[in-house]
Amino acid sequence: MSLLDADVAGAAGSGKRPGPVRLDGVSKAYGRGRTALLALDRVSLDVRPGEFVCLLGASGCGKSTLLSLVAGLDPVTGGSIDTGGHRVSMMFQEPALFPWLTVARNVEIAMRLRGVGREERRASAAALLETVRLTGFGHKRPHELSGGMRQRVALARALAQDADLLLMDEPFGALDAMTRDILHDELERIWRERSLTVLFVTHNVREAVRLGDRVILLSSRPGRIIEEFGVDQPRPRRIDSTEVAGLAATITDRLRTEVSRHAQ
Ligand SMILES: Nc1ncnc2c1ncn2[C@@H]1O[C@H](COP(=O)(O)OP(=O)(O)O)[C@@H](O)[C@H]1O
Ligand SMILES: [Mg+2]
Structure with missing residues (x-):
């Protein structure tokens, strides 16, 4: 059994309703001294119990790092994380x-x-x-x-x-579009039925808008929160609807500006 699927940061089954998940000024550096690599830079985020939050950012910006910190698989370098008494479980692109x-x-x-x-x-x-x-x-x-x-x-x-806090790291990234659409519907249904709190990482803008109550946009490395988009469109949404496409276009423009700023 690998740590990947272990009950990574479960609070004792106290029966109490979980509180918000709180990230306060979370930074993460890999390595030390001159060669240290700063993966995340002072990320602060509150997630309400029952909320579906999508973290969106370019490859290498620290999305997986952020989830592993929330899961307690890796220590933070700065700041703090409170999982609010949730029982935490993780899901990856590879089902393992x-x-x-x-x-x-x-x-x-x-x-x-x-x-x-x-x-x-x-x-x-x-x-x-x-x-x-x-x-x-x-x-x-x-x-x-x-x-x-x-x-x-x-x-x-x-x-x-x-678990009542599901940390999902690009879980549908390897699936064809049709299968992914169906799994979006299923995940949304299960999220509702079980009152889950979900932190969902993706680099797919439309997927983030399809699923999220909020879409949090991360900068290129070191990952910082650069903008947040509330999605108040009624559910279930269709990934190919004009509304989803419209907001996705706005977010994509913002993401492009960010990525090109770093590519120079
Ligand atoms: N265990 C590690 N040791 C050193 N560097 C790492 C480690 N894990 C991730 N990184 C680096 O941190 C940055 C963020 O990685 P990651 O969180 O995997 O990004 P994302 O999931 O957004 O693609 C990358 O530059 C990556 O190479
Ligand atoms: Mg990743």
Whole structure:
């Protein structure tokens, strides 16, 4: 079991409603001294419980770094992070499933590590597979599934950790457009049904506008927050709607200015 899927920063199951996720002046440098590389520069951000926030920025601007700090996988260099008592789970572009385990066992493994008994594990895994619409696929192995279905399993496994804060690092980046659209719908439904808080990282502007309550734009490295866009369009949105395309165009212009400023 790698840290990737571990219950990375879970607060004790206190039953209390989680508070906001707070990043206060968060900086991250890799290495020390002259060769140190500043990946993030004083990032401050509050995320309300139940909010869906998209972090958008060019490749290398520190998006994955930010998620790993929130997950507690890596220490901050400056500032502080409070996950507000949320239980945290992460999901990546690569589903990182265990190839020798069936789909159901892949979902169960998180519960097994928490000491959940066999009967309860089986029942919960079946319910989670139903949630991600994979009923009947529990006995399959990952290689028998399509890329979209494998990401559904990864999502079920993330939910199996009883998480209420989902950190998603370009989870649909490797999928074709049609599959990705369907998974956007599914994720939105599950986010609502389970009152999840989501921090979703992407470099796809339309995807950010399709999904987010807010889109946070990061600068090129070192990542700083340069602008924030509220998305008050009704849900569910369509990624190819004029409204989504319109706001995406505005954000893309802003992002382009930022990227070209650094390319000189
Ligand atoms: N463990 C690490 N050690 C050294 N440098 C790193 C490490 N992780 C990321 N970086 C550097 O930090 C910067 C931000 O990386 P990353 O967070 O992966 O960006 P993004 O996810 O936005 O593409 C990059 O320049 C990357 O090379
Ligand atoms: Mg990344």
